Amino acid sequence: MIDFCVDESACIQCGECAKDCVMGIISMDNGVPEVPAAKEAQCIGCQHCMVVCPTGAVSILGKKPEDSLEIAGNLPTADEVEMLLKSRRSVRRYRQENVDRAVLARLMDVARNAPTGKNAMNLQFTVVDDMATMQAIREATYAGIDELSKGSGLPAGFEFFGTTAKLWNTRKVDILFRGAPHLLWVTAPADSAAPEADPMIALSYFEVMAAALGLGTVWCGFAKWAFTQVLPEMKGRLGVPENHTAGYAIMFGYPDVQYCRTVQRGDQKLHTVSF
Incomplete structure (x- = not known):
């Protein structure tokens, strides 16, 4: 059992979980996402369905969205x-x-x-x-x-x-x-x-x-x-x-040395494909 659960009060039926499912086993036929029992064994446990859900309505494998780290506003700059x-x-x-x-x-x-x-x-x-x-x-x-x-x-x-x-x-x-x-x-x-x-x-x-x-x-x-x-x-x-x-x-x-600046690398070969 993969314990695929949807909080229907939070689900907005956007279908993002179904679109992003690597194995394509999430169905939206009944409006809300579901995984047919016959396809559960195909799940690879990537949790994409849970983390792509904009409202946090999807849980899987005993994992809950509220226990994940929020991405928005928390990424370092380039x-x-x-x-x-x-x-x-x-x-x-x-x-x-x-x-x-x-x-x-x-x-x-x-x-x-x-x-x-x-x-x-x-x-x-x-x-x-x-x-x-x-x-x-x-x-x-x-x-x-x-x-x-x-x-x-x-x-x-x-x-x-x-x-x-x-x-x-x-x-x-x-x-x-x-x-x-x-x-x-x-x-x-x-x-x-x-x-x-x-x-x-x-x-x-x-x-x-x-x-x-x-x-x-x-x-x-x-x-x-x-x-x-x-x-x-x-x-x-x-x-x-x-x-x-x-x-x-x-x-x-722990290093016993402190570097003060970056090195200046020589260019490695970059090959752009024309086909």
Whole structure:
């Protein structure tokens, strides 16, 4: 049951919910919107019917419109969004302290609102929320790399990981994790509709919101490779399901650096299609 409910005293019979239904299962045949029982299974749970209703007459899946955030008057300006995006930097210097729990909870709530293919909402957000735990993962990763280097050898193409372990062991230089106190690894079931794209979209939401909250981030391919290619046993140790793709990881925390202006990017190729 999708619990599609209409407050007929508030409904103005505009039909917006039916027009915007992704699956086209909302009927206006009887004046007010309804979903035939035989079509309920086709609902993908996008909630568009609820959020497009101008009078807040539609509820679905136990969700009520009054519990949603109102959009009108609450959006940032284009200039504010542009500045946020252009001022964001890859941070590789972090303060050694945990991110406030309330800040982290808000950040994760926004990230988990990211869209997914077919509205599957089946991503796993694996977060290291305590710097002591992150330090234990760091130590275990470098120890595992060091053991491989001295034993059976590192996987082909990943021999350079041996240098990262040497730098950590001799100078405590953390190339892999950039000294960050926290990590987020987002993965998706391999059989989902968009297993490669969905984690990237979610991490992009995370990155932008993190910047708005004053946090630093850096996309971390080294962590992804370490946990999936060099030391694949780490995937299970961190609680990521075996049937999930490698996804991607971001390191984050309070930055120990302050940037004063935006960089001046070189133009990337823009191709306008003529057909």
